[in-house]
Amino acid sequence: MYLKHLRPYQLAAAVAQGHPLLVPAGCIETHGPHMAIGHDTLIVEEICDRVAVRTPCVIAPSFDYGPTGYALGGPADGTIDPDYDAFGRLVKSILRNFLEMGFRKTYVIIMHQGMGGPLALAFSKAAAELAFEQVLAAGHPRGWWGDRDALERASSWGGRIEVQPMILPQASPPAGGDHAGYNETSFLMAARPELVEQDRLGDAPPWYCQQDEAKNSYTANAAHGRAMIAAVVEAWVAKIDEER
Numbered sequence: 001m002y003l004k005h006l007r008p009y010q011l012a013a014a015v016a017q018g019h020p021l022l023v024p025a026g027c028i029e030t031h032g033p034h035m036a037i038g039h040d041t042l043i044v045e046e047i048c049d050r051v052a053v054r055t056p057c058v059i060a061p062s063f064d065y066g067p068t069g070y071a072l073g074g075p076a077d078g079t080i081d082p083d084y085d086a087f088g089r090l091v092k093s094i095l096r097n098f099l100e101m102g103f104r105k106t107y108v109i110i111m112h113q114g115m116g117g118p119l120a121l122a123f124s125k126a127a128a129e130l131a132f133e134q135v136l137a138a139g140h141p142r143g144w145w146g147d148r149d150a151l152e153r154a155s156s157w158g159g160r161i162e163v164q165p166m167i168l169p170q171a172s173p174p175a176g177g178d179h180a181g182y183n184e185t186s187f188l189m190a191a192r193p194e195l196v197e198q199d200r201l202g203d204a205p206p207w208y209c210q211q212d213e214a215k216n217s218y219t220a221n222a223a224h225g226r227a228m229i230a231a232v233v234e235a236w237v238a239k240i241d242e243e244r
Contacts, residue, residue: 001052003060011058011101019056020105020240021098022048025119027066027112030077031180032209032217033202035188036195037078038064039180040111044166046191047232048109054237060098060106063091067118072179072208084118092126095161099130104160105243109236111166114177120163127161167228170235175228179208182215183228190225 001014003021026041036042041062048059065082073079098106108127110120135144135154144150167175176183189196201209201217209217 001056001058003058006058014056014058015102015104017056018104018244019058020107020244021058021060021101021103022051023060023098023106023108024048024062025066025108025110025112025123026062026064027068027119028064028078028080029068029112030073030079031184032206034197034200034205034209034217035180035185036192039184039188039195040066042192042195043184043187044109044111047166047229047236050229050233051236051240054233055240057240058103063119066112067122068112069118071113072206084122087118088122088126091122092129095123095126096130099134099160106161107240108161108163109166110163115163115165120165123161123163127163130161167232168235168239170238171228171231173231174224175231178211180206181208181211181217182220182224185209185217185220186222186225187228188225189220189222190229193222 001010006014024041024044026038026044028037029040030037031039041064045062048057051057052059065080065087067084067087068079068081070079070081095106108123110123112119114120131154135150136142138153140147140150140153167177178184185196185198198218198220205217
């Protein structure tokens with residue numbers, strides 16, 4: 001189920017049945033001469049789609065324009081880097097709305113720069129702030145930490161938004177990360193083969209395409225991509241079902 005496709009009664013039913021909300025989060029960033037610049041978001045969307053086939057979930061519209069720091073190119077290369085403060089405010093406002101919709105659990109699934117990068121940190125910071133703010137909004141006074149009811153509320157609200165990497169530990173190996181190298185190229189070859197053109201690599205691709213002599217953008221393959229996708233989906237389905 002896609003959030004933007006739901007009618008109000010369908011949204012109410014999904015919330016009442018305890019279906020979690022999956023939020024794909026990625027970026028628009030150059031991924032070498034051979035792959036789509038939306039790679040990171042595309043892969044998370046594919047994972048969310050496949051997870052939702054296995055276990056009931058609602059999929060939110062993606063966060064496409066995540067921070068990049070122009071680490072691997074600028075706008076001329078297809079990379080976008082939003083203002084970090086503005087992005088953080090947007091993230092927090094949208095997460096607040098997800099809470100108000102009533103979703104018991106929202107999983108923000110990150111596929112970009114790891115959990116220490118600005119993208120994941122923006123979501124983690126917003127989730128933490130909302131958890132504390134909701135306690136005060138519920139009428140508890142300042143100094144509420146010793147109030148058992150308030151603590152339970154904070155724990156409940158804090159646990160409703162979870163920010164996680166797309167590749168959970170249980171999926172690695174075979175799943176792994178890099179930038180437009182063996183793993184990411186294989187991911188997209190398996191998920192969206194029409195968006196990969198390995199013959200565009202040429203003789204002098206960017207350094208990140210050839211970091212390993214044996215496993216690189218040239219040797220990436222759909223079979224490896226399918227194995228990684230299967231492992232990632234399996235890990236997410238198990239996690240969601242366990243935490244329902």
